Amino acid sequence: xxxxxxxxxxxxxxxxxxxxxxxxxxxxxxxxxxxxxxxxxxxxxxxxxxxxxxxxxxxxxxxxxxxxxxxxxxxxxxxxxxxxxxxxxxxxxxxxxxxxxxxxxxxxxxxxxxxxxxxxxxxxxxxxxxxxxxxxxxxxxxxxxxxxxxxxxxxxxxxxxxxxxxxxxxxxxxxxxxxxxxxxxxxxxxxxxxxxxxxxxxxxxxxxxxxxxxxxxxxxxxx
Amino acid sequence: xxxxxxxxxxxxxxxxxxxxxxxxxxxxxxxxxxxxxxxxxxxxxxxxxxxxxxxxxxxxxxxxxxxxxxxxxxxxxxxxxxxxxxxxxxxxxxxxxxxxxxxxxxxxxxxxxxxxxxxxxxxxxxxxxxxxxxxxxxxxxxxxxxxxxxxxxxxxxxxxxxxxxxxxxxxxxxxxxxxxxxxxxxxxxxxxxxxxxxxxxxxxxxxxxxxxxxxxxxxxxxx
DNA sequence: GCAAAAGTGTTTAACATACACCCATGG
DNA sequence: CCATGGGTGTATGTTAAACACTTTTGC
Numbered sequence: 228x229x230x231x232x233x234x235x236x237x238x239x240x241x242x243x244x245x246x247x248x249x250x251x252x253x254x255x256x257x258x259x260x261x262x263x264x265x266x267x268x269x270x271x272x273x274x275x276x277x278x279x280x281x282x283x284x285x286x287x288x289x290x291x292x293x294x295x296x297x298x299x300x301x302x303x304x305x306x307x308x309x310x311x312x313x314x315x316x317x318x319x320x321x322x323x324x325x326x327x328x329x330x331x332x333x334x335x336x337x338x339x340x341x342x343x344x345x346x347x348x349x350x351x352x353x354x355x356x357x358x359x360x361x362x363x364x365x366x367x368x369x370x371x372x373x374x375x376x377x378x379x380x381x382x383x384x385x386x387x388x389x390x391x392x393x394x395x396x397x398x399x400x401x402x403x404x405x406x407x408x409x410x411x412x413x414x415x416x417x418x419x420x421x422x423x424x425x426x427x428x429x430x431x432x433x434x435x436x437x438x439x440x441x442x443x444x445x446x447x448x449x450x
Numbered sequence: 451x452x453x454x455x456x457x458x459x460x461x462x463x464x465x466x467x468x469x470x471x472x473x474x475x476x477x478x479x480x481x482x483x484x485x486x487x488x489x490x491x492x493x494x495x496x497x498x499x500x501x502x503x504x505x506x507x508x509x510x511x512x513x514x515x516x517x518x519x520x521x522x523x524x525x526x527x528x529x530x531x532x533x534x535x536x537x538x539x540x541x542x543x544x545x546x547x548x549x550x551x552x553x554x555x556x557x558x559x560x561x562x563x564x565x566x567x568x569x570x571x572x573x574x575x576x577x578x579x580x581x582x583x584x585x586x587x588x589x590x591x592x593x594x595x596x597x598x599x600x601x602x603x604x605x606x607x608x609x610x611x612x613x614x615x616x617x618x619x620x621x622x623x624x625x626x627x628x629x630x631x632x633x634x635x636x637x638x639x640x641x642x643x644x645x646x647x648x649x650x651x652x653x654x655x656x657x658x659x660x661x662x663x664x665x666x667x668x669x670x671x672x673x
Numbered sequence: 674g675c676a677a678a679a680g681t682g683t684t685t686a687a688c689a690t691a692c693a694c695c696c697a698t699g700g
Numbered sequence: 701c702c703a704t705g706g707g708t709g710t711a712t713g714t715t716a717a718a719c720a721c722t723t724t725t726g727c
């Protein structure tokens with residue numbers, strides 16, 4: 228070893244797989260690319276990191292350019308490093324995954340991209356780079372993380388009903404739960420509390436509104 | 451954005467946190483550094499990646515330089531990217547974690563380092579860079595992975611006893627298990643089979659030798 | 674008064690935990 | 701024959717799973 232000392236010319240990018248739950252579906256934010264060789268294809272938002280920032284700072288900077296964020300949960304996912312993943316120059320991407328609350332996200336358009344929009348995971352368009360694999364990895368991480376952390380807070384507004392919470396779990400995990408058992412389990416975990424308020428104005432019995440006790444990551448056996 | 455286009459000058463390294471279980475302890479392989487600014491300190495083995503290799507290939511290449519491997523489990527751990535983690539030039543490290551079988555590892559020494567040896571996790575020396583954090587992250591990952599995968603095969607030889615297996619779990623997780631319950635649980639998981647052989651020659655009843663059915667990663671609720 | 678979602682307990686099955694003695698061998 | 705670690709079963713408690721009806725509201 229240590230004889231071959233070719234100088235590295237590798238770029239470092241950050242990509243963020245941004246999820247939200249909207250209209251009963253899990254969705255991911257994609258931008259449509261302008262430049263070759265992926266013109267017209269869709270990709271997860273990303274960009275090169277700057278000399279003096281961490282990858283997380285880069286991810287937040289780039290995320291701010293696409294969504295007007297209110298509550299963003301962000302964590303490092305995995306580093307994608309296949310030498311041929313970018314056909315132009317070798318680029319290693321430190322992928323992150325992010326969760327935002329569906330309701331209060333407004334998308335911005337920039338001149339760098341043709342379009343920006345949410346895509347349902349069940350109907351994804353053709354993806355650039357290795358972004359299909361990246362999204363699959365991120366979904367797996369999200370599903371796992373729902374089961375052993377309280378991270379679901381990052382997909383819900385401050386006040387929510389137990390049914391809202393159950394829906395999120397059902398949509399992301401793709402299974403349905405018994406209402407009584409789900410409530411029993413969640414309430415026994417000591418993660419949420421009653422807000423005292425109710426959601427009125429619908430053609431049915433008003434629902435109790437709950438809040439998370441802590442909106443920071445905690446590790447707990449959820450399901 | 452997209453106005454600040456400072457050219458990136460960032461190096462990409464790979465570091466591997468290599469674990470084994472030896473003499474009843476969890477150990478990590480460290481090399482002692484020669485060069486400033488960390489001369490005399492210890493670090494996890496690593497190096498820069500080459501232009502046309504993946505980080506995993508780089509990790510295996512570097513690992514081969516330190517240990518004569520027989521069975522190495524290797525996976526990407528996390529990317530460490532603080533701008534000041536390397537005081538000389540900005541270097542991003544894609545950390546990996548590796549598991550090797552204690553018995554059949556022979557260490558090589560190279561002229562790049564003062565020394566190479568296994569350190570017990572309970573008595574680590576002063577570590578260079580952010581390698582203390584890296585090792586802690588790796589230990590956490592190892593502990594978690596023991597609980598939801600069959601990865602323990604990578605720490606055991608082909609034939610092993612149920613007591614050998616139980617010891618590994620106890621050492622790494624730092625708790626002790628009831629022998630009968632542990633056996634019941636492990637056998638119910640359908641991960642291992644009797645080899646038909648026994649370990650004789652010790653001053654006690656011979657122990658049945660078992661083998662893993664599959665020496666590849668599987669996801670299962672182990673404990 | 675009817676449609677729609679909210680809220681609420683009990684029974685049963687599965688799994689985890691606690692626990693103690695006999696067995697086969699080497700020296 | 702004794703010291704050493706190997707091997708085995710049962711009873712109890714805890715947690716998960718299955719399951720159906722009443723309540724409150726808007727229209």
